[in-house]
Amino acid sequence: MEPADFEARAAELLGAGAHGYFAGGAGDELTLRDNVEAWRRIALAPRVLVDVSERDTSVTVLGRRRPHPFVVAPMAYQRSAHEDAEIGTARAAAATGSTFVLSSQTSTDPRAVAAAGGAADRWMQLYVFRDRGLTDDLVQAAREGSFEALVITVDFPFGGWRDRDRRSGYVVDHAPYVQLSGTPLTPAERHAMHDPTLTWDDIAGFGEASGLPIVLKGVLGPADAERAVQVGAAGIVVSNHGGRQLDTVLSGAAALPAVVDAVAGRIDVLVDGGVRRGWDAAKALALGADAVMVGRPVLWGLACEGSDGARRVLEQLVTEFDSTLGLLGCPRAEDLDASYVVAPA
């Protein structure tokens, strides 16, 4: 089985509820599809006769050099995909030099994830719950587990309208680490636990409390990017949450250039949504991103072959990215710029 087959195979392996939860998006899933298409619509413009015998795929994010720009996106409830769960994906990330982001909705204790990941790069994604104690506990776990940064997800005041989950009546089939309640909850019930009062004024506090750099995940516009700089964020993720929150929203790929312009290099810019091939990452970097997050493909690998499958997915992405640098005639990832792409008008 090739990594390209994992998506279809996962649909067979997983129950309809879990599969719908992982694969699905908000509303009519137009954004879900557009996220993938948006990268495809950007054309690559290669140069030739450059010595590409050595490629340098590394990037610098949050001041640290990383072997390549792929970051595993935070994704909830990975135990529903495979018993390897977050430890599986964290190991896959570590094995491939990918930065790993643990979801607040982890189905594994963050300390166990940290132990399995060892010295590898990992960040903690933070949902700010109505019950701030739950969030504080995650921050605490992040510090204990040597998580390098806090990724505060800001596009989730509450959950989006997800038709598949409503139809399937999906209830998470395991006990997640953060016990939002004593009883199993539907996604809609869980979504209601998020704190919709969160504002820009609250952000700096998380950095101070944790002593960790803050990355804001879910920014789509230049004005918000500017505010992220103002409140002291170390980075942002241009993201529509994998098309799971609002349907027909801008894709990360479409939103990226204006955000990059606004940020003007002052903080790091990551992007996600629909990154499926190594060359998608090259386009993101050409448009000014410092790194990319990858979500569902890692999950499909996990679902099909556990940690190994997740690793194979990441390996292929890295290999494709490396090969793209060569074929683009741009052997250093950090030299990618807008001249290597032609975006649609």
Next chain:
Amino acid sequence: MEPADFEARAAELLGAGAHGYFAGGAGDELTLRDNVEAWRRIALAPRVLVDVSERDTSVTVLGRRRPHPFVVAPMAYQRSAHEDAEIGTARAAAATGSTFVLSSQTSTDPRAVAAAGGAADRWMQLYVFRDRGLTDDLVQAAREGSFEALVITVDFPFGGWRDRDRRSGYVVDHAPYVQLSGTPLTPAERHAMHDPTLTWDDIAGFGEASGLPIVLKGVLGPADAERAVQVGAAGIVVSNHGGRQLDTVLSGAAALPAVVDAVAGRIDVLVDGGVRRGWDAAKALALGADAVMVGRPVLWGLACEGSDGARRVLEQLVTEFDSTLGLLGCPRAEDLDASYVVAPA
């Protein structure tokens, strides 16, 4: 059954003639499809870290505050969809705080509809028939039934070319309130009863005769919008009649911005055609509309589950709209503006 399933189910429940009449559009039904697509093509551009714990979905239309922007579009012959008929949809509207517009081609006495709706907001849609007595009677009924406004439909000098009705030979299977003739009529025969001589000069008269504010439904261009202001209309509905009159005509979504510009806030602007999800309404308001009308989805609810079904459709639209405000970071509906959308070039 979810509201999303009503459309397909209604196609099974209804006879081919009635279903074709409700579902169909003019000509090759390109506008019918484009009405839905036009909203989808407009991208949402959210902001984050806004306190959205309280959303205010209310809007002001015709000087009255209403709980949300959804208005049930006037639709003919609802008894052919379900025996609950107009009383069913009026009750669904009342239960959800939606303004209800009764069609001139009602299959229920307007006074009975008014009684069922109680204190809820309702408007009377007016077709101007060759036989003015029929129209005058409707105006009279509007006054007796405390209808708040007259919605004069101006895009129907006669009926459009509807292939489905021609093929099915559909004849309305009940006695409508306005007896255009002693015998059952095909749509084409009914269409010929409309008065094609109606002009701008006639409009003010309806306001004077009834003492009610006038809303002109079916305006698509800025010059006509300007004239609507001049003749004293209180509002207009930017509409192509659900794609039932002219095929390949501009969609309401596409026509809206130029009309909003022309009107410049002097009167209210509603829009309809293809509104299917709560976020479509958010886009309409962002582009300057004050409210939206929803047609067929309400009918499918009615056909499947009577008044309850219609209510469920409206409830879902309102919930989706409310949720969209939160996810857009714009908690007050009336604060929506063009910065929240990116329209196609």
Next chain:
Amino acid sequence: MEPADFEARAAELLGAGAHGYFAGGAGDELTLRDNVEAWRRIALAPRVLVDVSERDTSVTVLGRRRPHPFVVAPMAYQRSAHEDAEIGTARAAAATGSTFVLSSQTSTDPRAVAAAGGAADRWMQLYVFRDRGLTDDLVQAAREGSFEALVITVDFPFGGWRDRDRRSGYVVDHAPYVQLSGTPLTPAERHAMHDPTLTWDDIAGFGEASGLPIVLKGVLGPADAERAVQVGAAGIVVSNHGGRQLDTVLSGAAALPAVVDAVAGRIDVLVDGGVRRGWDAAKALALGADAVMVGRPVLWGLACEGSDGARRVLEQLVTEFDSTLGLLGCPRAEDLDASYVVAPA
């Protein structure tokens, strides 16, 4: 059977060879499809509250008032569609007030067609063959048969590359009026009989010899339109020959505006290719055409129901056009202008 069903039915009735010849286009038939789509992409922009109780569908072409803008395009070998052949279509044209254009490749003697058409408007389409005697004989027949104009087709120095005909090996199955050879010929063989040396210098001569106004059919660019004016043509037909000559060529709809600009009203401009509904004609007139030619739909009518079928097709087009004028709020066809349409950028 509705006229909309004729196309599919004709495919069943006709042999593969004849059907392929009638229905097919050049190469991959991309232009064949684009001709229809090009009209569809132009949006109608109606006005309301205009008195449209009386519509005037008439237009003036070649100085003569005609009841509506539909002209039956010249089409070869109509006997292969139905034994009513050109007399059938000419009668259908006469019955509906449509101008009829007889193809040079008529399968009926032009004098017989003229006799059947009586006082109705008819034009003779002229192919200039290598053997000029054949062409001269057609001009002579035109004069004898009171044909009102000569339509010289200028986009046919030789035939296009038609995959369907090559595959079917189609040979015309009757004896056409112009005997290009003693033996039945494949389309490719017939195509080789056309005179590819024809130039602008030759055109005036046909007018002088015949005493008839000349219409040049097959002009697609503004420079050629200007030359048509210079050589004294009375009109041009903006046409790509129904997508039968060059594939991926400009559609008449796309080419029309620049030609209209160049001609600036000095001579008449017709357009054809893909006109399928009455509103397509309204768009053509709005973009500056004086009339439109309709090809294949008339043939499908002829194939299915003989002259009656052709008549029903034309009747429907006229009815749809009339109805479009009303629904556009433009009761006089000659008042249509660019303000009634929105063409794609």
Next chain:
Amino acid sequence: MEPADFEARAAELLGAGAHGYFAGGAGDELTLRDNVEAWRRIALAPRVLVDVSERDTSVTVLGRRRPHPFVVAPMAYQRSAHEDAEIGTARAAAATGSTFVLSSQTSTDPRAVAAAGGAADRWMQLYVFRDRGLTDDLVQAAREGSFEALVITVDFPFGGWRDRDRRSGYVVDHAPYVQLSGTPLTPAERHAMHDPTLTWDDIAGFGEASGLPIVLKGVLGPADAERAVQVGAAGIVVSNHGGRQLDTVLSGAAALPAVVDAVAGRIDVLVDGGVRRGWDAAKALALGADAVMVGRPVLWGLACEGSDGARRVLEQLVTEFDSTLGLLGCPRAEDLDASYVVAPA
């Protein structure tokens, strides 16, 4: 069987491995498809009433007059398509006056190909391998075989990511002329033999060593085109290697105009990728190309009918091109210019 049927038939005749290798492209094969679509999107704008009785399809490339602009693209391992192999395609080229380009990955000794081709035009395509001795031997063979030019392929520092080959595990099933290794190799293994250190500084050396004009194949941008002029290339081929190297890269058709502008006539510009019909070549010339390369269609002809099939494909292209000149009203190929096309915005 028509040439248009060869592609489908070849898929039946060839094993999955070989077929996938010939037909496939990089990644999701989006560029593979876009190459064909890009030509289709360019519209032809014909002129009429030009004497086109004589057409001159000839072009001048590398200072030599050639009967038409079709060049057979270099394609590897032709023996896997048919035993006639490169001698078959070279003969087909010679028979039709097409310039033949022999791949470095030929499965036939270049001297034997030269002997079969006789006086016909042929060029040698050069891959620069890590083992320069292999490349030098090819240059030597080119001189012995009277190859007229060296086509150095510059878009292949190593091979692209080809999903089909990875799945099929395809191994070339014959002994190619250049023995990259003692054992059969997968495409990926062969790809690794290419020299990724090749730069602009190396190019002039090949010209000096061989005394032959150099054509650089695989240039897509204007800056690289300018450098090609600077290093003394006699020509370039605007190419994305048939969509086999990078997916979602610019098509040759899209990249051509900027390259033509940059080159400004100083050297010859060829283009390839997706040329399927004679009129595609007319578009290429109208946009400033001097000639076009054709790849896969020739292979399908070879696979189906050996040398004869390849010849039939080329004959059809030439005939279509000739016919296009006539129908465009541009009887001399070298008079084609941008006025004959309308490119998408």
